[in-house]
Amino acid sequence: MTETPTSLDRLGWSDAFASAWHELGEPGEPARVTRLDRGWSTAARSLEQALGTAEPVRLRNIGADVAVGDWIIPSDDGERVEHVLERTSAFTRRASFDGMRAVSHTLAANIDVVFLVHALGSPPSPRRLERELVLAFDSGAEPVVILTKTDLVDDPEPARAALAEVALGVPVLLASGISGEGIDAVRSYADGNRTLAFLGASGVGKSTLVNGLVGSELLATSAVRDGDQRGRHTTVAAELVALDGEGWVIDTPGVRAVSLWLSGDGIERAFADVFDLMDGCRFRDCKHDQEPGCAVQAAIASGDLDPVRLDALEKLIEEEAALEEEQRAREKAADRRVGGKTRPPEASEYDGMRD
Ligand SMILES: Nc1nc2c(ncn2[C@@H]2O[C@H](COP(=O)(O)OP(=O)(O)OP(=O)(O)O)[C@@H](O)[C@H]2O)c(=O)[nH]1
Numbered sequence: 221m222t223e224t225p226t227s228l229d230r231l232g233w234s235d236a237f238a239s240a241w242h243e244l245g246e247p248g249e250p251a252r253v254t255r256l257d258r259g260w261s262t263a264a265r266s267l268e269q270a271l272g273t274a275e276p277v278r279l280r281n282i283g284a285d286v287a288v289g290d291w292i293i294p295s296d297d298g299e300r301v302e303h304v305l306e307r308t309s310a311f312t313r314r315a316s317f318d319g320m321r322a323v324s325h326t327l328a329a330n331i332d333v334v335f336l337v338h339a340l341g342s343p344p345s346p347r348r349l350e351r352e353l354v355l356a357f358d359s360g361a362e363p364v365v366i367l368t369k370t371d372l373v374d375d376p377e378p379a380r381a382a383l384a385e386v387a388l389g390v391p392v393l394l395a396s397g398i399s400g401e402g403i404d405a406v407r408s409y410a411d412g413n414r415t416l417a418f419l420g421a422s423g424v425g426k427s428t429l430v431n432g433l434v435g436s437e438l439l440a441t442s443a444v445r446d447g448d449q450r451g452r453h454t455t456v457a458a459e460l461v462a463l464d465g466e467g468w469v470i471d472t473p474g475v476r477a478v479s480l481w482l483s484g485d486g487i488e489r490a491f492a493d494v495f496d497l498m499d500g501c502r503f504r505d506c507k508h509d510q511e512p513g514c515a516v517q518a519a520i521a522s523g524d525l526d527p528v529r530l531d532a533l534e535k536l537i538e539e540e541a542a543l544e545e546e547q548r549a550r551e552k553a554a555d556r557r558v559g560g561k562t563r564p565p566e567a568s569e570y571d572g573m574r575d
């Protein structure tokens with residue numbers, strides 16, 4: 221394989237992207253998308269370009285589904301995105317139904333760690349965390365729970381225990397964006413120039429945590445808009461932000477409020493305990509209701525499984541089935557309209573995550 225510049229490593233280039241690029245025959249010069257504007261990608265091949273202190277790469281997205289965090293290859297004429305390298309993870313959400321066609325839309329790509337942020341000082345919300353875990357597992361990123369605002373309570377343990385119960389092997393960190401407690405542990409997840417994202421309800425303290433991670437100097441420089449000779453670009457609120465030292469944060473309203481969009485085995489992983497129990501049911505088609513020999517009902521009876529958790533799982537499975545049905549209908553409609561013009565959905569068209 222061709223040597224790639226070490227400046228790409230600082231941007232999060234890894235063996236996975238090197239081999240994806242190699243598969244394509246190593247065309248062009250890979251660059252990472254730091255910002256998306258209507259129809260345009262801003263990309264970087266160096267830290268300076270990512271910070272906006274050097275002229276970044278600017279490309280049209282014609283026909284390419286590009287997301288912040290993507291590694292892309294420009295066309296030979298340097299005008300547009302020619303390839304999007306295979307992603308290691310992707311956050312997608314349902315696009316609004318636009319004319320005859322609507323599909324999932326990628327909000328952010330190649331996130332290594334997604335922090336699911338919950339706040340102390342208000343009651344823990346394990347049901348919400350379950351949904352976030354499904355989403356995180358589906359994305360391909362590694363989930364980590366942060367219980368923030370530790371400065372607000374004397375004893376974070378009851379809330380931590382309530383969330384740990386559904387977090388199944390996922391670390392639960394304690395932190396405070398105000399006192400700075402736990403920030404170094406959060407930061408350590410960016411070691412190796414990894415890319416972080418923060419997901420969670422409004423007001424839980426995501427921005428405050430991000431501000432604690434991003435050096436003020438870097439934040440200031442990345443906020444500087446470069447002089448743009450190619451016309452007006454409205455920022456669609458999506459940015460790859462450099463951490464002080466190593467690593468990146470993708471901090472966009474879209475990722476923060478991403479709604480449930482299921483694609484992979486997120487439900488199976490987030491509810492692994494319940495699925496394990498189901499394997500022990502006497503009947504393979506057990507509905508886990510009144511059937512004899514139901515291991516799930518037995519676990520509920522013995523207090524090993526919270527019935528609320530089974531309810532939550534059933535609701536998610538129903539929701540997934542409805543989403544899949546809807547998606548199939550849309551795909552059928554799209555098939556009937558070959559060559560139809562579509563436009564990418566706009567940020568304002570997304571609906572927020574339901575609690
Ligand atoms: N006491 C305390 N307050 C905090 C902490 N972190 C955030 N806050 C406060 O909580 C409020 C919301 O914090 P944000 O960081 O804006 O929350 P957010 O999750 O980014 O909210 P959205 O932007 O709506 O998604 C602000 O008033 C913060 O000052 C913390 O660790 N301790």
Ligand SMILES: [Zn+2]
Pocket residue numbers: 498501502506507508509511513514515516517
């Ligand atoms: Zn059963």
